[in-house]
Amino acid sequence: MKIYENRTFAQLNVGDEAKLTRLCTVDDLYAFASASGDHNPLHLAAYDGDGDGQPEAVAPALWPAGLVAAVLGNVLPGAGTQTRRADLSFHIPVLAGDELTAFVSVAEKRDDGDLICTAEVRRVGDNALVLSGTVQVTPPAQHMEFDSIEVPGLVVQRHRHFDALLEKARPLDPMPTAVVAPEDGNSLSGALLGHANSIITPILVGDPDKIKAAAAEIDADISDLEIVEAQGHGLAAHRAVDLVVEGKAQTLMKGYLHTDELLHAVLRRENGLRTGRRLSHVFVMDVPGMPRPIMVTDAAVNIAPDLETKADIVQNAIHLALSIGIETPKVGVLSAVETVNPHMPSSVDAALLSKMAERGQITGGLVDGPLAMDNAVDLKAARTKGITSEVAGSADILVAPNIEAGNMVAKQLTFISHAEAAGIVVGAGAPIILTSRSDDDASRLASCAVAALHAYANKGKLYG
Structure with missing residues (x-):
């Protein structure tokens, strides 16, 4: 079609006009900055241009031109149109979220074959004039009819879902967090990042000399933070769990020790943190271009979960999703596959x-499932397969059949789709914050925010 x-030129008459309407989004401005090289913070919501305390993306x-x-x-x-000259005046700023309509009208047909067109851009809603002026163009030399030209889609690698989680977490009181053996610069810096953003209040549990050496390594001042002495990683893990049991901490954060050592203390029979459900790991992932965060479970704790364990994994993830x-x-x-195959246990x-669940x-x-x-x-894929479901195409939580599959999904989203x-x-x-040496600041801060929101939502009760 x-x-x-x-x-x-011959097909045009003075007075001919056309228009297009477009919504200005923050992603548009990031794409414009990338293409033009104009990284003015005013255009990227990183500068408070009018002094009202709220940075606007102008x-x-x-862009309206x-x-x-x-x-x-x-x-x-x-x-085939070529622009020769433009004389434009800009009247009011355009903000991300504004919807604009551009109007063009032929004002003059010149003897040299060029056109003089009047141009206006107005804001939809109040009809405010954004831009006005004239443009001289050379129209196409030959008439053409054609289908739309396919332009490669662009995905702005911006992590808006994590931004939203941080906005939810920041108004809460900083969550007291027992940080277990933060005895190297990498693990200590993650705790300090959460502290600097008022998400957590770290309680540093471990060897004081090693913790102070780690702080010196990254040139950090930890004089205002509490250090609880515990020599050895096993003892540090048990002491951190004690702080939670005693009500002095509400979250745990893994430092420079093996995960098994920390979880062993968590699951101790006397004064541990057992709830009657299996522990499971959840990645909350911000995938550029996805309209919602995607949760992947379990990619780090349960190697080959049976049906009973998978039920706990699902329930744990639902509780976390509700919390955020x-x-x-x-x-x-x-x-x-999307059909039950008795020879494929994961489908059963x-x-x-x-x-x-029903x-x-x-x-x-x-x-x-x-x-x-x-x-x-992907909703289109679900419809193509003829799947009728409230979940298909719009899943918030992806439950992997085993740790290998979960880890592969999470790593592919991270390293191929540029997810945080x-x-x-x-x-x-x-909740137990697990950070990796390869995590960047955004991932570490988001982990603190997710844990704080989960702890706050379930304060005063044992939860998953």
């Missing part, structure tokens, strides 16, 4: 978990 048709003047170019190049005169503000979490239980487990054995969310990865996260990942262990009487 024909979509575009241009017009030559579009560069050439680009809408005029879009009308000229796409509609009037259309494909997902009202009705949608759980996609992954397999290689997925179907059983779905039925358990019968109230798993609560708080919607559970469906088996689902393959594509039809769990916050990781915590749930299922105990306190």
Whole structure:
């Protein structure tokens, strides 16, 4: 079907006009900054231009001017148009979130074959004048009719979902957090980052000399932080759990020790943090281009979970999703196929978990499976396969059949799709922040925020 048709000089008349409407988004401004090299913080919501205490993303003047170019190049005169001169005045700033309409009208047909066009850009809603002026163009030499030209899609690698989590966590009182053996610069810096952003209040548990040496290594001042002496990683883990049991800390954070040592203390029979459910790990992932955060579980704790363990994994993830503000979490239980195959145990487990949720054995969310990865996260793929489900195509939580699959999904999202990942262990009487040496600041800070929100949502009770 024909979509575009241009017009030559002979086909145009004075008074001919056209318009296009476009919403200005923050992502548009990041894409413009990348293409133009203009990294003015005023345009990237990093500068408070009017002094009201709130940074606004103000579009560069050439962004609304680009809408005029879009009308000229796409509609009037259309494909093949070349701009020779522009005389434009800019009247009011454009902010991210404004919807604009660009108007172009032929004002003069010159003897040399050029056109003089008037141009306006107005804000939709109040009709405020954003831009006005004239543009001289050379229209296309020949008439063409053609389908739309496919332009590669752009994904702005911005992590808006983590920004939203931090905004939710910052108004809360900083969460007292027992940091276990922060005895190197890497593990200590993660705790200090959460402290600097008022997300957590670290209580440093371990060898005081090593902790102070780690602080010196990264040139950090820890004089205002409490240090609880515990010689040896095993003793530090047990002392940190004691702080939670005593009510002095509400979260745990892994430092420079093996995860097994920390979890051994968490699961001790006397004064431990057992809840009756298995511990499981959840990645909360901010994937650029996805309209929602994606949670992946379990990629770090349970190697080959049986059905009972998977039920706990699902329930733990639902509880965490509720804590971070997902009202009705949608759980996609992954397999290689979307139909039950008795020779593929993961598909059978997925179907059983779905039925358990229907019968109230798993609560708080919607559970469906088996689902393959594509039809769990992509609505078009789910519809193509003929899957009718409230979860298919819009899953918030992806439940992997085993640790290998979960780890692969999480790492692919991180290193191929450029996701940021916050990781915590749930299922105990306190969330446990697990950070990796390869985590950047955004991931570490988001892990603190997720744990703080979960601890706050479940304050005063044992939870998953």
